[in-house]
Amino acid sequence: MTFTVIGTPGDRRVASFAAACDAEPPVIAWSDVLRGARFAIEPGTRLRVDSPGEDPEADALLRGPGDPSRVGGGARWYATFTAALERIGAAAEAAGARLLNDPHEIAVMFDKRRCHALLSSAGVPVPVALPQVGGYGELRARMADGRLRRVFVKPAHGSSAAGVVALQTAPGGRIKAVTSVAVTPRGPHNSLRVRSYESEREVAALIDALAPDGLHVEAWVPKASMRGRTLDLRVVVIAGEATHAVVRTSRHAMTNLHLGGTRGDLGAVRDALGESGWRRALEVCEQAAGCFPRSLMVGVDLLVGVGWRRFAIGEVNAFGDLLPGLTGLPGTSAEGLDTYTAQVKAASLRNVPV
Numbered sequence: 001m002t003f004t005v006i007g008t009p010g011d012r013r014v015a016s017f018a019a020a021c022d023a024e025p026p027v028i029a030w031s032d033v034l035r036g037a038r039f040a041i042e043p044g045t046r047l048r049v050d051s052p053g054e055d056p057e058a059d060a061l062l063r064g065p066g067d068p069s070r071v072g073g074g075a076r077w078y079a080t081f082t083a084a085l086e087r088i089g090a091a092a093e094a095a096g097a098r099l100l101n102d103p104h105e106i107a108v109m110f111d112k113r114r115c116h117a118l119l120s121s122a123g124v125p126v127p128v129a130l131p132q133v134g135g136y137g138e139l140r141a142r143m144a145d146g147r148l149r150r151v152f153v154k155p156a157h158g159s160s161a162a163g164v165v166a167l168q169t170a171p172g173g174r175i176k177a178v179t180s181v182a183v184t185p186r187g188p189h190n191s192l193r194v195r196s197y198e199s200e201r202e203v204a205a206l207i208d209a210l211a212p213d214g215l216h217v218e219a220w221v222p223k224a225s226m227r228g229r230t231l232d233l234r235v236v237v238i239a240g241e242a243t244h245a246v247v248r249t250s251r252h253a254m255t256n257l258h259l260g261g262t263r264g265d266l267g268a269v270r271d272a273l274g275e276s277g278w279r280r281a282l283e284v285c286e287q288a289a290g291c292f293p294r295s296l297m298v299g300v301d302l303l304v305g306v307g308w309r310r311f312a313i314g315e316v317n318a319f320g321d322l323l324p325g326l327t328g329l330p331g332t333s334a335e336g337l338d339t340y341t342a343q344v345k346a347a348s349l350r351n352v353p354v
Contacts (some may be wrong), residue, residue, distance in 0.1 A: 007050035024060035074213035156214030166253035216278035237289035
């Protein structure tokens with residue numbers, strides 16, 4: 001069985017997947033695909049579409065030249081990305097290649113509004129979504145209509161919490177926005193440090209800077225905590241089975257590990273949930289993954305509510321399997337295997353989505 005990868009040569013995801021294969025797969029660079037260069041897919045290969053990664057050239061091709069850390073350009077990024085996915089899908093079909101993840105489903109996962117609507121229509125528990133907003137004033141009006149004081153404001157197209165704002169208001173005009181966006185003289189930029197803004201002028205400017213590319217706004221789900229740190233879970237679902245899980249904890253609203261979050265004690269979380277709660281948590285993740293039946297793998301962000309009894313899906317990630325050092329859950333088909341080896345195994349045991 002042979003594989004081919006659409007990705008960024010040298011990227012950690014590509015290298016990790018290659019290490020899981022018997023023979024190192026050829027890599028078709030995202031930058032070549034985005035430039036419109038001709039690329040060949042070996043007939044009959046298993047084709048894995050991976051993340052464009054942290055490639056400045058690919059980023060410039062996706063949303064135009066500029067500092068890769070800048071906020072904005074998400075709408076152009078998405079239009080360019082989905083057009084490239086269509087070309088990849090057509091090339092795979094022409095070559096008779098079998099796709100590990102479906103280009104159309106990847107596109108849905110990268111549109112938070114479409115993804116939320118799909119999950120909701122399938123009965124998957126998700127946070128309440130507000131009607132679309134075009135700026136700060138409209139956001140505050142929608143919050144007032146819904147009697148909401150706390151929301152998450154997310155760019156419609158994005159990942160890794162880039163541009164996400166956890167916004168809370170209080171009587172007396174108090175306001176606080178927690179985000180990794182740094183407002184600089186050069187404009188807003190994403191950073192690796194989470195910060196707070198507590199001036200309405202600053203918060204309004206921030207939201208208005210994000211709005212032109214489209215926003216998705218959800219009610220804030222108060223999350224369970226341990227030892228003073230809020231938590232959620234990243235659960236990887238492979239071939240319909242929840243196989244890997246990591247607890248992400250933080251002292252602030254964003255639990256992403258690259259933003260200072262730390263891995264928590266999965267055993268302690270399982271104990272807090274109890275066996276029935278733990279089974280339900282995995283079932284919810286599998287239910288979310290079931291909305292993407294033509295994708296061999298998805299990464300699901302599971303929100304565990306205060307009280308440990310309620311769950312909601314925060315995100316479904318097309319490229320959510322980069323969890324170094326993490327092996328599969330006991331009793332699953334991936335027990336003892338990392339996320340990439342588990343996918344190679346799953347692809348060999350069944351006909352992968354096409």
